[in-house]
Amino acid sequence: MNCEHLKMYLAAYLDDELDIAESLRLDQHLTECAECRRLQEEHLALRSALRDPGLRYEPSAALANRVASAVRRRAKELSREESSRLDWLRMPSLRWASAATVLVMLSAAVTALILQNVRSSHEQLLASAVLTGHIRSLQPGHLVDVPSSDRHTVKPWFQGKLDFAPPVPDLSELGWVLVGGRLDYLDGRPVAALVYQRRMHNINVFTWPRQGAADKSIQQDDRHGYQILHWNGADMTYWVVSDLNRDELMDFARALRGH
Amino acid sequence: MTGDGVRFYGRHFVRSQDRLIRFEQQISPHLRAAYNLARWLTGSHEDAEDVVQEAFLRAFSAFDNLRNDDGKAWLLAIVRNTALTWIKRNRAVLPISALNQEIDDRREPSPDPEQMLLILADGQEIRRALQQLPLEFREVIVLREIEGLAYKEIAAAVGVPLGTVMSRLARGREWLRRIVSGPREGANQTRSKSG
Numbered sequence: 001m002n003c004e005h006l007k008m009y010l011a012a013y014l015d016d017e018l019d020i021a022e023s024l025r026l027d028q029h030l031t032e033c034a035e036c037r038r039l040q041e042e043h044l045a046l047r048s049a050l051r052d053p054g055l056r057y058e059p060s061a062a063l064a065n066r067v068a069s070a071v072r073r074r075a076k077e078l079s080r081e082e083s084s085r086l087d088w089l090r091m092p093s094l095r096w097a098s099a100a101t102v103l104v105m106l107s108a109a110v111t112a113l114i115l116q117n118v119r120s121s122h123e124q125l126l127a128s129a130v131l132t133g134h135i136r137s138l139q140p141g142h143l144v145d146v147p148s149s150d151r152h153t154v155k156p157w158f159q160g161k162l163d164f165a166p167p168v169p170d171l172s173e174l175g176w177v178l179v180g181g182r183l184d185y186l187d188g189r190p191v192a193a194l195v196y197q198r199r200m201h202n203i204n205v206f207t208w209p210r211q212g213a214a215d216k217s218i219q220q221d222d223r224h225g226y227q228i229l230h231w232n233g234a235d236m237t238y239w240v241v242s243d244l245n246r247d248e249l250m251d252f253a254r255a256l257r258g259h
Numbered sequence: 260m261t262g263d264g265v266r267f268y269g270r271h272f273v274r275s276q277d278r279l280i281r282f283e284q285q286i287s288p289h290l291r292a293a294y295n296l297a298r299w300l301t302g303s304h305e306d307a308e309d310v311v312q313e314a315f316l317r318a319f320s321a322f323d324n325l326r327n328d329d330g331k332a333w334l335l336a337i338v339r340n341t342a343l344t345w346i347k348r349n350r351a352v353l354p355i356s357a358l359n360q361e362i363d364d365r366r367e368p369s370p371d372p373e374q375m376l377l378i379l380a381d382g383q384e385i386r387r388a389l390q391q392l393p394l395e396f397r398e399v400i401v402l403r404e405i406e407g408l409a410y411k412e413i414a415a416a417v418g419v420p421l422g423t424v425m426s427r428l429a430r431g432r433e434w435l436r437r438i439v440s441g442p443r444e445g446a447n448q449t450r451s452k453s454g
Binding site: 010012043052055058060066067078079 | 275276283291294295299307308311312315319320385386389400403404409410425429433435436439
């Protein structure tokens, strides 16, 4: 901790929003540095001045009434709009017929939705985890545990570390350079992470075994400027993530899937 | 048939009445915070009142979207957006964004702490200083010091990450400290220039 750090964290320290370890480091520095102690005192004085109730602007009593009646008017308008939308339902003969139709449609829709949602919310969560895994891997020293462009080095490395042998295709002829592999943890299990590169763009391929039918198409999602692709193969599931543009990454995914 | 209609309408009416009651319980109590924030952002009493009314109407229309219990941060986010839209619409020139302005970080001689305390004791002085602060910093300080929001709530209200809240608060306070300690230096400079 030095004075520059202290300046950066002093506000959060005074607000009790700093984690314990960092707070302790700040405490320590404050006991040692008179100049920073003075800065702290000035900030404390500033804070108590800012918390003076006189700084708060109070609304007039009239405003509360004015706003309350505006909201009530809006509530009435909305309620009138909504009920007029339902007018046609008030004709009894139509109502039974439509109620029956709606019921049939609803039950079909709900079933489909539940099935889809169970899958898609799980996949949404996984997509976030995949992206986090990708970003974490980009921090210095985290990208690969076995740096090698040789698939005969990378693939055997996983032996004894995983209960499956991940496919490690050689795509160098298509311009996708293998950089290496590492272990990662996704979906509650250890998974294989392969890293390919094109023009300095890193691509993480996460793969692990699954059972079920293979997907016909590749799902695509983009978050925070990263492209995330996902598909299920016959016995493996694949997640591909990169900051490469979508078209190129799709090419990559197709090449990988073709292998 | 009429009876059915009334009954149908009645049920619907109860539902929207229920929404109004919940809104008045969860959101209306934050009118005070809403006005304070709008007043600090727009700088005028009349504007703040209009912004608050508009924000409450927007909030009521969007009330079904409120998913968590934090009605205050949710309402303040709407007040803030309404105020910013209002400022853009009604002022030809927006105050220059301070985001890219850097505080001069050279360690200038600190003001005499006692003198600073004297200045701080004058409520008008600190109010003027806060008003001078660029909007990005003013809003987080108002939300933190006057409204007492936690960093997480400020992040939700302003729509920026937690780390941004932290750094804006740090820079805003540092800036404020310098404004408060500044007037004497400023006065000296003016004097020396005119003299």
